[in-house]
Amino acid sequence: MSELYIGLMSGTSLDAIDAVLVDFSGELRLVGTHSTPLEPELRSRLTALCQSGPDEIERMGRLDVEMAELFAKAALGALAGTEHTAADICAIGSHGQTIRHRPHAVPGFTLQIGDPNIIAERTGIAVVADFRRRDMAAAGQGAPLVPAFHAAVFSHPERHRIILNLGGIANITVLPANSSAAITGFDTGPANLLMDAWSMACRGRAYDAGGEWAATGEVSAPLLKRLLAHPFLTLPAPKSTGREDFNIEWLRAQLNDLTEPLNDADVQATLLEFTAETVVQAIRKLQLPSGDLFLCGGGAHNVALRQRLSYLLPNWAIASTSALGLAPDWVEATAFAWLARQRMKQQTGNMPAVTGARGERVLGGLYVP
Ligand SMILES: Nc1ncnc2c1ncn2[C@@H]1O[C@H](COP(=O)(O)OP(=O)(O)O)[C@@H](O)[C@H]1O
Ligand SMILES: [Mg+2]
Structure with a gap:
């Protein structure tokens, strides 16, 4: 199995999609990086979606697709200019864009958008996504995962x-x-x-x-x-x-x-x-x-x-x-490349002492290319 992974992260700041290509074969090494700033118009639609409002399902459905297209481009951006092609990459770990995180609600839930099917289709690379919900299903908060x-x-x-x-x-x-x-x-x-x-x-x-x-x-x-x-x-x-x-x-x-x-x-x-x-x-x-x-x-x-x-x-x-040895702007995206690697190796990614889950779990769903 290749030790090259791509990590995709867009956090609560809604500032940018961060993408990294990481080589885990020896000392962790960043091979490529790419950042896609989120345009103000997109950013304001995402901010609006972070709170309840009319027509939410319609707006979420559209943004799920739009963000996925941008995630796919960011992943390809991290690959561009390196000596590697899609075929060399084991998997992409995509965190998704959080639009709700309510671990303290009853029942607790968390929701990230950016359809991984689209990312797999556009890049031709396997995608691991939906990292948080398995931890929550095991009574954890689904966070933090890093x-x-x-x-x-x-x-x-x-x-x-x-x-x-x-x-x-x-x-x-x-x-x-x-x-x-x-x-x-x-x-x-x-x-x-x-x-x-x-x-x-x-x-x-x-x-x-x-x-x-x-x-x-x-x-x-x-x-x-x-x-x-x-x-x-x-x-x-x-x-x-x-x-x-x-x-x-x-x-x-x-x-x-x-x-x-x-x-x-x-x-x-x-x-x-x-x-x-x-x-x-x-x-x-x-x-x-x-x-x-x-x-x-x-x-x-x-x-x-x-x-x-x-x-x-x-x-x-x-x-x-x-x-x-890891610049501060790329730590989170690198963490999701690492979490994808854990998933591909069938190893656990959560820490029960941190999330409150009942036990360690293999995190993320796999979308084959
Ligand atoms: N030069 C800077 N000075 C102060 N704050 C900065 C600077 N560059 C970035 N930031 C802050 O970092 C935020 C983005 O951080 P990031 O780690 O991407 O957060 P998130 O994971 O929530 O997206 C920006 O919204 C801004 O508040
Ligand atoms: Mg950010």
Whole structure:
């Protein structure tokens, strides 16, 4: 079996489809990468689909096909310019675009779109997709799924390591130095989701590059206190979250309850502090004395956020996953290439301690070319 896999990821930020071609035959090696930005019009239709509204099935059906076509192109984009052809690739791991994630509902459910049949048809490559629902069927949250990958490639025998993914949502994987100690991982709350929404609402910019705008504002203690009162934050792990819990309507409700209005930059500064504070509180609760904290996801480029994390976690050495040989923008897509590999080898991909599932499960459905 070939050890070449393609990973496809489009996260809650709705910024882009990330595609990687990975060689697992020796040390993990990125052979090709490709990123397809999501056009504002498509992005707003996807955002709309993340909440209930009229004509949902019709809109979902169309976007399921449209996203699949884009996923297929992104996969071929990662292949283009490399020495490989479709025939060399063992499988594509496609996460899909999440449009609902309600693990805490009764019954809990999660839904990703981007029809894998279309991806298999357009690329001529086997596709593994629908990774989350088997874990949920086994009473798990279906998330986060990346910790097993982090554990496989980033663990260290003598150092405590934490991988912090700063996407739309922030999630941590805790890799204790002692390999017999339990690996844990969970969503800590929003990373960029609210900062992006506020940046778009006030300045028409998809995100605050480097956190520069946030750095011009002052943190509002009353707003921060309100944000930190969100019930998700005190839930015990395993836990995962999404746009259902944290969105601009919720933010506006918190702003409306303040006695004094804030200026826009102060709100942005407070949102950045909220992300930093929720991550830091989660890490402090682990009661690990010190270690390495590796950042990945787009938020790894947010200089102001990184500075706050450094300040609040003086005992942790902070770097991006580039220091581990994998650039922060490609970690999630690489994780889904790895999960596809697990599926092809009939090996499990979830960690019950992380998702809350009854046991380890082989994840994903297979769509042969
Ligand atoms: N230079 C940057 N400065 C600050 N934030 C950035 C920068 N580049 C990307 N980001 C943030 O990262 C987000 C995308 O991160 P990503 O890891 O792709 O998240 P997701 O998995 O949710 O799609 C963007 O929406 C933006 O908020
Ligand atoms: Mg993204």
